[in-house]
Amino acid sequence: MRGVGGRGGGGRGLNGPDIPDALPFDKGERLKTFRHLGRLFAQMWRTSPWLISLSIALRLVVAIQPPLVLLFTKLIIDEVVHQTGLGVPGPALGDWLESGRLNYLMLLLAGEFVLVFARDAFNRAINVVDNILGESHSNAVSLELMQHAANLDLKHFEQSEYQDSLERARRQASSRSTVISQLFGQAQAMITAIALAAGLFIYAPLLIGLLALALIPAVWGEFKFNRLAYWISHSRSPERRQLEYLRQIGASAESAKEIKLFGLGDFLSGRFKVLSEQILIENRNLSIRRALQTGLLASISTLTYYAAYAYIVWRTLHGEFSIGTLVFLSGSFNQLNGYLQQILIGFTQIAGQSLYLDDLFGFFEIKPGIVDPKKPRPFPTPLREGIVFDNVGFRYPGSETWAIRNLSFTVAAGDTLALVGENGAGKTTIVKLLTRLYDPDEGRITIDGIDIREFALADLRTHVGAIFQDFLRYSFSASDNIGVGRIEAAADRERIVAAATQSLADAVIRKLPEGYDQMLGRTFARGHDLSGGEWQKLAIARAYMRDAEIIILDEPTAALDARAEAEVFQRFKNLAEGTTAVLISHRFSTVRMADRIVVLADGKVEEEGTHDELMANGGRYAELFELQAAGYR
Structure with missing residues (x-):
């Protein structure tokens, strides 16, 4: 938060209010x-x-x-x-x-x-x-x-x-x-x-x-x-x-x-x-x-x-x-x-x-810069080739520093790719680009060889389910908290229960006084709050509710203990057969389940391979893995 002692512009500080005698708008603007x-x-x-x-x-x-x-x-x-x-x-x-x-x-x-x-x-x-x-x-x-x-x-x-x-x-x-x-x-x-x-x-x-x-x-x-x-x-x-x-x-x-x-x-x-x-x-x-x-x-x-x-x-x-x-x-x-x-x-x-x-x-009058193409192409279902980041570079608006640059990697159709790296390495930026919350400044991102900018935004986001670490905790019913994952199916209780079962949220919800109709949070009357881990299970259920071809999980299990996280991802691997997934996690016990791992540093790919290949290389991944493993010994 900015300090309250003053602010730039206007020639006026808080310590001495100075109301201008001159009218601050020219006649053209006033008209x-x-x-x-x-x-x-x-x-x-x-x-x-x-x-x-x-x-x-x-x-x-x-x-x-x-x-x-x-x-x-x-x-x-x-x-x-x-x-x-x-x-x-x-x-x-x-x-x-x-x-x-x-x-x-x-x-x-x-x-x-x-x-x-x-x-x-x-x-x-x-x-x-x-x-x-x-x-x-x-x-x-x-x-x-x-x-x-x-x-x-x-x-x-x-x-x-x-x-x-x-x-x-x-x-x-x-x-x-x-x-x-x-x-x-x-x-x-x-x-x-x-x-x-x-x-x-x-x-x-x-x-x-x-x-x-x-x-x-x-x-x-x-x-x-x-x-x-x-x-x-x-x-x-x-x-x-x-x-x-x-x-x-x-x-x-x-x-x-x-x-x-x-x-x-x-x-x-x-x-x-x-x-x-x-x-x-x-x-x-x-x-x-x-x-x-x-x-x-x-x-x-x-x-x-x-x-x-x-x-x-x-x-x-x-x-x-x-x-x-x-x-x-x-x-x-x-x-x-x-x-x-x-x-x-x-x-x-x-x-x-x-x-x-x-x-x-x-x-x-503020207009979005990320819009649908004039002639959108249909999203490929099912995926046959996968996702390709081709020499992608991106800077956040107003920043002179590249968040990622010259970034290239592939996620094969049906595989699970894990992104690993220290904070600021560019992992979440990749997720924002893949979901077109931002567009790259350089290079391109393709799905089955089609630039994602050629898809309608709604079509792309319908087929890409993403759950972020800072997911919303809606003061809605438990059912609605999951149903927002695919809003057009929010009344489909059978689908909601199935998604909750996959994410281990069903057991949490059935303990509530009103089950799936229980109001959650403390904002409104009769609201029942959940623990951080219980909320995360509901958030993961939204991704299953979406039933998308591509699922992105950006630190969605940070509040879960190691055993619960391992169970969630093992279940994900078993149930998401054929689904292409991108996983971000700091827990290497979970990351090792991925088909392929990309190690990021300073917005670039430093290493890439399976868990066994990266351990054999003895590089940054092996170093980080050993540091984390030592904490459990």
């Missing part, structure tokens, strides 16, 4: 982010066309309500003033009703009541629709994110910049559906504002100009701080990933034992506290600056409103406006001021949101 709004709308339309349509329809109805209510209020007040000037028809309500002078007034009151009641009902309906649409979209985006991540290359998960991009995308996946609701709200507010402005323009066009002058400073302030807030969020992705990492290891079942044994609780919480407080200071400083500056700018709008209000009152005193018109104009100006602020500031917020959308859609 490009608006294209994501169309992509977001299309994404939400695919999620639910009818919910989008219903939201638009409801907002159109609600948009015309405010000016209509003000108009009804004006007419009601003018009618009241008019009636008071005509004298009283009688002391009782019946006298008023009998005279018919209340008919128009009652009609106006009823109309305004319907408008207010309907607005409340429609607003509640809009909230319901938006909530359902937001959750549906969040689920859809999260699913799309998972599917896209599954298609990316392994290098995208082994480099920090890609992990930062993924972390930013994850944060946005569940929170950006509100942008479309904001856009719809903007359209609704614009319709209302146009109607209010039309009324103002008829009576006092000067007030429209005052509004425009009053709003510009407030809008500019909001726009500036929205972009600064995004800049801080974007540039702090690495530190936020560190915080998430500290949260995870500081309170998880997997790390609890070591944290207690080494007394790491205070160390981890202290590091979390330092990092989180420094980020908090940065956000706090921005919030204070934002509140002070935007508050000052917003006060200009308030002063403008009261100046306009005084102007309307003055003209009313001179008899130019009726009392109803006074109420209508003051209400219209007040509401129009609010709506215009909402529209203009809302657009700055949407502009800020579109920057965050760039985090989401920017991740979707």
